[in-house]
Amino acid sequence: MKNLSREIVSRIEEISMPVKIMHVCGSHEHTIMQHGIRSLITKEVEVVAGPGCPVCCVPSVEINECVYLARQGVTITTFGDMLRVPGSNGSLSDAKADGADVRIVYGINNAVEIAEKIEKDVVFMAAGFETTAPTTASEIISEPPENFSILSCHRLIPPALEFLIESGEVNLNALIEPGHVSTIIGTKPYIPFSEKYGIPQVVAGFNPFDVLIAIYMILKQLKEGKAVVQNEYRRVVKEEGNVKAQKLMDEAFYIKDKQWRGFPEIPDSFYEIKAEFSHVNARENFDIEIEEFEDVVTGCICGPILRGVARPEECTLFRKECNPMNPIGACMVSKEGTCNIAYRYGSI
């Protein structure tokens, strides 16, 4: 095992150059921090974390929508990580503490099962990138019970990448693409970024060897003056992706502009439920009243962290007021959040 990692690290050293590589996946950040990958490779090869945590990217307004419904007596079902994400009016966890019916599920199928058992209205707060969106699409299409609806918070990765590249704020030279988003969408959606912006890209798996090899593949492309999309995670990801899942998403959703936490409105970055399925859309089924609010927590730098321009250690709240027991910003809540991961694995 050591020999293989040494082999890859020495290959990286041989062709090392000053470069900024961004990944956009909480699981990649987890692998990098848990295995100390940043300390294994030469300092000039900088690997930064982008908006890779769908829980962190849900802005306060969508949390407020759910908290509103929970406080109106609707049963809210969602993934465990969503409960403590702060809205401007508290979190779903706060609503639960006040007596609201908020339940954690492992997948949307469990939320449908709850709706089948109770008579009350059940809403599933559907967060997640393209990996998770097909699971929601399949339930939208398979006629769930009448008391069941969905509040979509599903976001698309490629438009966020284009936004980050276009903004120039990060100055990134290459991208490590998320393996499980790519399992669904395939490798083709990334091609325009290589062609238009000259950025090498590698779709990577989540084992430390996968990440090290992806870094090596990127350096090799740069060294050879190439900018193409390569697939390191070829044992799972097909070039065309999961076509059946893509068809289900096309059937259930349309794509619209939407704000992300830490970002302004990103064009074509959000899956909303199509009008023909409006009976499953919680935004159509309920009058959700959201008051105007300022979406800023004083001192919290979640925004710049999600955009890859700051690290958790630069935040004055990090490890002090903001910690996993008492998260102030969204990036400290989820186990996929950059701050939460940095808290757990420190400066390995």
Place this chain on the structure above:
Amino acid sequence: MCIAAPAKILEIDDDTAVVDFGGVRQQVKLDLVEDVEKGKYVLVHSGYAIEVLTDEAAKESLEAWAGLLKVLDEEE
């Protein structure tokens, strides 16, 4: 949150299957995949199989990564 893990299909009943994650069993939905059968491996994300895997892919061996490096060398 896009965490997914390989599991082996033990039983199939219509659009659901019981899978084995090396000891832990779970029911998963098969709506997003095609051509699944008992004994095959699938990649599971939040209660749904999202891809069918070969046996070698599911087992993630060291040889596979060493093999990938070799393939990269040959692609030159």
